Amino acid sequence: MNPQRPEPAGKLKLAKALRELLENKDFNSITTANIAKTADVNEALIYRYYGDKRGLLHYLLSNYLDAFIKQISIDLKGIEGAVNKLRKLIWTHIYLYDHNRVFAKILLLEVRNYPGYFSSETYRTVKVYTKIILELIAEGVENREIRNDISTSLIRQIILGGIEHTCLPAIIFNREMDIDLLHEELCSAIFKGIQPIK
Amino acid sequence: MNPQRPEPAGKLKLAKALRELLENKDFNSITTANIAKTADVNEALIYRYYGDKRGLLHYLLSNYLDAFIKQISIDLKGIEGAVNKLRKLIWTHIYLYDHNRVFAKILLLEVRNYPGYFSSETYRTVKVYTKIILELIAEGVENREIRNDISTSLIRQIILGGIEHTCLPAIIFNREMDIDLLHEELCSAIFKGIQPIK
Amino acid sequence: MNPQRPEPAGKLKLAKALRELLENKDFNSITTANIAKTADVNEALIYRYYGDKRGLLHYLLSNYLDAFIKQISIDLKGIEGAVNKLRKLIWTHIYLYDHNRVFAKILLLEVRNYPGYFSSETYRTVKVYTKIILELIAEGVENREIRNDISTSLIRQIILGGIEHTCLPAIIFNREMDIDLLHEELCSAIFKGIQPIK
Amino acid sequence: MNPQRPEPAGKLKLAKALRELLENKDFNSITTANIAKTADVNEALIYRYYGDKRGLLHYLLSNYLDAFIKQISIDLKGIEGAVNKLRKLIWTHIYLYDHNRVFAKILLLEVRNYPGYFSSETYRTVKVYTKIILELIAEGVENREIRNDISTSLIRQIILGGIEHTCLPAIIFNREMDIDLLHEELCSAIFKGIQPIK
DNA sequence: CATGAATGAGCATTCATTCAT
DNA sequence: TATGAATGAATGCTCATTCAT
Numbered sequence: 001m002n003p004q005r006p007e008p009a010g011k012l013k014l015a016k017a018l019r020e021l022l023e024n025k026d027f028n029s030i031t032t033a034n035i036a037k038t039a040d041v042n043e044a045l046i047y048r049y050y051g052d053k054r055g056l057l058h059y060l061l062s063n064y065l066d067a068f069i070k071q072i073s074i075d076l077k078g079i080e081g082a083v084n085k086l087r088k089l090i091w092t093h094i095y096l097y098d099h100n101r102v103f104a105k106i107l108l109l110e111v112r113n114y115p116g117y118f119s120s121e122t123y124r125t126v127k128v129y130t131k132i133i134l135e136l137i138a139e140g141v142e143n144r145e146i147r148n149d150i151s152t153s154l155i156r157q158i159i160l161g162g163i164e165h166t167c168l169p170a171i172i173f174n175r176e177m178d179i180d181l182l183h184e185e186l187c188s189a190i191f192k193g194i195q196p197i198k
Numbered sequence: 199m200n201p202q203r204p205e206p207a208g209k210l211k212l213a214k215a216l217r218e219l220l221e222n223k224d225f226n227s228i229t230t231a232n233i234a235k236t237a238d239v240n241e242a243l244i245y246r247y248y249g250d251k252r253g254l255l256h257y258l259l260s261n262y263l264d265a266f267i268k269q270i271s272i273d274l275k276g277i278e279g280a281v282n283k284l285r286k287l288i289w290t291h292i293y294l295y296d297h298n299r300v301f302a303k304i305l306l307l308e309v310r311n312y313p314g315y316f317s318s319e320t321y322r323t324v325k326v327y328t329k330i331i332l333e334l335i336a337e338g339v340e341n342r343e344i345r346n347d348i349s350t351s352l353i354r355q356i357i358l359g360g361i362e363h364t365c366l367p368a369i370i371f372n373r374e375m376d377i378d379l380l381h382e383e384l385c386s387a388i389f390k391g392i393q394p395i396k
Numbered sequence: 397m398n399p400q401r402p403e404p405a406g407k408l409k410l411a412k413a414l415r416e417l418l419e420n421k422d423f424n425s426i427t428t429a430n431i432a433k434t435a436d437v438n439e440a441l442i443y444r445y446y447g448d449k450r451g452l453l454h455y456l457l458s459n460y461l462d463a464f465i466k467q468i469s470i471d472l473k474g475i476e477g478a479v480n481k482l483r484k485l486i487w488t489h490i491y492l493y494d495h496n497r498v499f500a501k502i503l504l505l506e507v508r509n510y511p512g513y514f515s516s517e518t519y520r521t522v523k524v525y526t527k528i529i530l531e532l533i534a535e536g537v538e539n540r541e542i543r544n545d546i547s548t549s550l551i552r553q554i555i556l557g558g559i560e561h562t563c564l565p566a567i568i569f570n571r572e573m574d575i576d577l578l579h580e581e582l583c584s585a586i587f588k589g590i591q592p593i594k
Numbered sequence: 595m596n597p598q599r600p601e602p603a604g605k606l607k608l609a610k611a612l613r614e615l616l617e618n619k620d621f622n623s624i625t626t627a628n629i630a631k632t633a634d635v636n637e638a639l640i641y642r643y644y645g646d647k648r649g650l651l652h653y654l655l656s657n658y659l660d661a662f663i664k665q666i667s668i669d670l671k672g673i674e675g676a677v678n679k680l681r682k683l684i685w686t687h688i689y690l691y692d693h694n695r696v697f698a699k700i701l702l703l704e705v706r707n708y709p710g711y712f713s714s715e716t717y718r719t720v721k722v723y724t725k726i727i728l729e730l731i732a733e734g735v736e737n738r739e740i741r742n743d744i745s746t747s748l749i750r751q752i753i754l755g756g757i758e759h760t761c762l763p764a765i766i767f768n769r770e771m772d773i774d775l776l777h778e779e780l781c782s783a784i785f786k787g788i789q790p791i792k
Numbered sequence: 793c794a795t796g797a798a799t800g801a802g803c804a805t806t807c808a809t810t811c812a813t
Numbered sequence: 814t815a816t817g818a819a820t821g822a823a824t825g826c827t828c829a830t831t832c833a834t
Contacts (some may be wrong), residue, residue, distance in 0.1 A: 640825090
């Protein structure tokens with residue numbers, strides 16, 4: 001219960017091992033034997049620390065998501081205006097996807113199809129993020145930067161869907177991404193539609 | 199002796215079964231037992247009729263590709279001008295992806311990573327299609343509808359990449375597609391760049 | 397029931413096909429599909445004509461055994477004395493093993509281990525042969541060419557065991573056989589022991 | 595950490611089970627399910643401990659070969675003269691084949707035809723043995739007990755071929771062996787030819 | 793905190809055999 | 814007389830997971 005107690009060595013080694021392996025293989029074709037051997041610990045530790053193989057994946061993911069959210073929070077500091085903040089958020093989101101393709105892949109492709117996703121901690125962490133977005137939108141609506149005749153949740157949908165739509169092909173096919181270009185295109189598409197008509 | 203001998207029931211049932219299963223799962227996580235049970239035939243028939251599990255997938259695909267190409271060829275009839283034909287081709291391509299999501303998924307995601315794809319019959323059929331596109335582009339260049347300072351194969355790349363980029367997210371996440379909208383956006387992006395500056 | 401009715405084409409083709417295949421593979425690794433394809437007939441014919449795969453093998457074998465016995469019977473004509481006839485019989489036996497290695501292999505290795513061998517037609521034909529030997533021995537005993545204080549069946553055992561012993565290594569490892577040398581060694585070993593002490 | 599850690603129970607049970615089964619069936623017709631059931635352990639242990647089914651066979655074999663070579667080395671102690679040592683070696687070889695028929699069978703029949711045999715550890719161990727023989731022969735040549743106009747490797751060939759030829763039939767057909775008789779016959783045949791003419 | 797041992801369920805694939813026509 | 818369609822029972826092998834220590 002002591003939040004300060006350091007994680008056991010084996011637990012960390014396993015997480016590190018899976019992260020490594022995910023760079024070259026997809027989750028389903030990585031075996032537990034594989035992970036344990038790479039980590040140089042016993043296979044059974046996966047079950048002790050993470051419940052099961054998928055648990056380890058979610059642990060990895062939630063670690064990443066925490067960093068993701070922390071990064072975005074920092075990046076928003078000092079920016080004025082909800083739309084400006086959202087622009088920055090989108091840029092960082094794309095940037096982080098580009099620089100953490102393994103996680104992007106898991107998040108975009110692996111994690112959703114599985115039963116239990118919506119009751120997972122990953123999902124709870126994702127919701128923290130979507131809540132941040134929602135609040136920015138609400139702020140925008142209040143400031144009259146954003147139309148008030150579209151529901152905030154639909155707007156959030158548009159933003160997240162747009163990011164996904166924008167990044168997915170490059171991530172699936174390991175293509176390079178021109179972050180600034182993609183960001184510009186995406187923002188103009190999004191904000192043209194959701195900004196109030198003056 | 200009859201070259202038109204109808205396909206055996208089991209063969210067709212298997213193809214149908216895999217098509218069904220692919221709607222919800224990806225190929226690798228569909229088992230042969232799974233397919234056979236869905237088809238309500240014996241597992242061994244997969245091997246009798248298709249050589250192996252992957253053979254069945256390629257059968258499905260090549261059936262679809264033939265229909266795909268036939269449809270596009272018909273759709274181009276009566277249209278004048280290379281750019282107009284290409285616009286129509288893109289529309290039909292998107293339309294067919296939208297209405298045959300299983301095949302779109304296979305084509306976009308499953309089939310490429312596999313060793314032997316480039317020596318498969320599927321690949322040969324795909325090349326028939328890309329050749330059609332190439333010829334339309336060449337026609338366009340000749341008629342001065344399309345710039346002659348970009349290689350035709352690069353232009354083809356742009357078109358096919360664009361279609362992919364446009365359709366992939368909707369296909370992966372089973373989202374609805376506004377075909378006309380996507381088509382319009384895609385075409386304006388493509389043709390703005392490749393039409394000659396007057 | 398007409399003994400003159402010719403064998404159906406398919407039946408013969410199958411026998412021929414198996415004989416061919418046995419030259420390069422052992423029986424267990426030849427499949428029924430294999431046989432039928434080589435014979436260019438339907439797989440089910442094996443079951444119509446021979447009951448099962450092993451039945452076909454036994455048919456082949458009994459054909460061979462008939463020829464074997466016929467050949468030996470002819471070879472014995474015009475030879476005087478039981479021991480001389482036995483010498484000739486042994487020579488021909490070795491000769492035929494050497495020149496029909498496929499059958500030698502089946503007879504020596506494949507056929508015995510199987511349940512049902514002793515009630516097979518093959519076994520009945522083999523008994524015709526051993527009866528010939530037994531009669532030659534009895535003739536020899538009567539003529540005082542062969543000791544009368546060893547049972548004829550034991551003597552037969554010694555002869556057949558000796559032949560087997562002599563030929564087996566060459567047959568298993570596909571080695572060449574010096575028929576005359578083997579014959580001489582074997583006969584001197586056998587007849588030294590079984591001829592009456594003068 | 596203890597390098598002498600005892601072999602796991604399951605590993606040993608599997609080896610014992612295969613040894614038992616080989617008494618009545620040949621390796622190819624023994625299934626992994628068969629082995630596991632006889633050993634009363636899980637089939638997967640074969641793969642954990644031996645890599646695959648054939649690995650288990652080679653384990654059995656190499657255990658046996660080690661004992662074989664150890665026994666022969668001991669038996670040669672205190673014997674004077676290369677030819678006398680070879681005689682003893684031949685006797686022990688025949689004796690061990692007689693008393694370990696399963697291994698004799700594997701060694702004579704199963705192991706050779708397989709691809710990879712010549713790069714296996716079994717083969718390396720076999721070579722240790724043949725080297726012992728070669729050295730004895732060289733010793734004999736030096737002492738003028740053995741002719742020096744036949745290559746030592748040919749002489750080794752004659753000895754090993756002779757043993758094989760002598761034991762094979764009895765081993766294949768589970769017949770009894772009169773070891774002393776076989777030994778005497780074989781040695782007289784071998785050494786008549788290879789001893790120097792005085 | 794960590795491990796070695798063991799397992800059940802499943803995997804793609806093979807093959808001798810049956811049967812309606 | 815012959816065939817195409819179909820199948821049950823294996824086969825060697827893999828892997829996530831459990832558990833006593």
